Amino acid sequence: MRRLLPALGLLCLSPLVAEYLLGDVPITSIALLLAMIPLYGCGALLIREVVRRAGYGWPSILAFGLAYGMIEEGFTTFTLFDPNWAGFHVLTYGYIPSLGISLNWTIFVMGLHTFWSIGTPIALMEALAGKQQRTTPWLGKIGLAVVATVFALFVIGPVVYILLTHRFHASVPQVIGTSIAIIIIVGIGILLGQRNRAPHTQTAGHVPSPWLVMLVALVATSIFQLIYAADPYGLSPWLAGLHLPAWAAIVLYLLLLCGMAVPVGFWSRQSGWSDAHRFALAAGALLTYIWHSFPWPVLMPGVDLMNDLLSNAIFAAGAIALLIIAARWLKQEEQPVVATVPAPGGLLP
Template identity: 30%
Template sequence: MTPTSPPTASPPAAGRHVRLGRAEPNRGRVRAAWTLALLTTLCAELTFTAVAVPSTWVLLPLLLVMYGAGVLLVREAVVRCGGGWPSLVLLGLAYQLAEDGLGLQALNSPDMYDAADWGLRALGVNWTYWESQIGVHVVLSVLLPVMIANLLFPAMRARPYLRTGGLAVTGALAVLGVVGLRVFISATEDPGYRTPPAWTLAYVAAIAVLAWLALRVLPRRRPRDTPARGSRQAPRPPLVGFISLYLTMAFLTTLLPLGLGGDLLFGDAMSQPFRLIAAAMTAVPFAWLAARWRTAANWTDRHRLWLLGGILVSHTAFMMPGSWTSALLGALTLALELLALRALSRQVRRGEGPAPGAARA
């Protein structure tokens, strides 16, 4: 799920820190930053959890700080270090550990969200919940919002949105958001619970290692160009959308109860360990397909739009079977999503047509 680099400029050389030029219009940068912050909150929660749990809207200020600042910080760190989409994925994993492991404590809590009842729990960890949230947060919280922001602001795809002071404030807000999850949500949903110290240290260490790999190791290995390979062709955009819709639904229904209700699809037909394997057998080929598609000679922004549209529509539809209220809210949300995607499609068609020799990332 990776858009091309800016049509007018190649990405920075691997490992180089990017500095924001003084000539960059301040209004455009600020608009892009706020747009990404809103997009990640919409994609991660307001078009997903809020369909089945409308009270999620009450937490909008906290979610905007936690999701918006967190993902904006991830995006800015990757761009400034000259990283690409693999770096975004690794920082997305670190972000998920910070949110679910350190903030919500949902990775370990036996009671939070009834996650322990959804699947395998061993060594004090809700493994099924963890795997589901890796997919949800890496894709829906990080990759898709960044993809949409790139489509909306194509000239800034490889440029920072924030100056140094703004980056420092964003980092502070991201930390505050994680603390807010512990204080306002974890303490309410599972009062008195504390993640075992050993697991807390493990999460902190894992976050540090992932950040080091994403910001120090991968940028040095990133080639300046990833040209199209031979005559490989991606499917037509509608087929890309259908595949992404289907595989997203398959991943979610394997690990989570439809609409966050009480029953998992297929009931006891799948053992708890096998659900983890089956979900990985969906997610890994999907990621492999997306990686191959992006190197195809005919891969365009329209393909990206259908790819992200299929994922968004599927993850909203997943939440609709919970109740009549969820069905109605989901239908309204889907209608708004389709209208937004249609408007974005018009903009993509107006600006499509990358310059000859433009680099891919």
């Protein structure tokens, strides 16, 4: 039962972060969580279980999270290719006619899934799970098979529905290209995982405090969101007045991603890198979603501004409470256990 609780928590936490904390869906539509768990929740749990069973590490989780994003946006919703998805024109900014995609939207939405839909919920739930269960499987073989089956059905189901109702769907070359990209990304994740399993020594270099790591993550992920806010055709164009060219946004995205990958990769190879540092990265990303939910408009129709802001405040409070609980749990784990030795003669004087 103790292993099942963090698994159930991850099933719920992934869609809560991905859709509700982001600000897409208000709390008045909390019942939709049940429809999101099979895709977001099962996807995150499946990735986490596969990685932990294989003895892989965080590079594999992020790589598989990227593959998840390609599956959802390339096959299930087709937002990578649909120029009028949900009435929005997310592909207009930086559109590449020969590929039928916007590189800006692709980088942004893949970042959302990799770091927030998958990475952050896994890191938070592993922090809450405790040291003994942090990197061990939470599901048995039957549970893993059930999760994988449910996830597959909820990936295939929307595709079949779209085809039967003659709605927009990707072209054959786009489907083939997306499939190849997913296979390559999964292959990279496996190679990174095998490298993680190989014996390696950590160096004794300097590692910043978890507080500083959290601040760095908060700043970096905030900049990531601000770059997208400059997209005049995006879902939240509140910085469109900056008139940032699409190519410049792509350059900023790439510089930002490399600028985070290099120091985090270096820190994680040091002997002082701990679970608290990994939690700090997730905490910084979660704090970004908290503040960014307020300028981000709700995508559900019929929700007024007051209800939108109230919903954001409720989910923000819940996220902060979760961070506090996880941080205290990790702090308790770091405290040394002092063994008491009874005086000679036993407990009695």
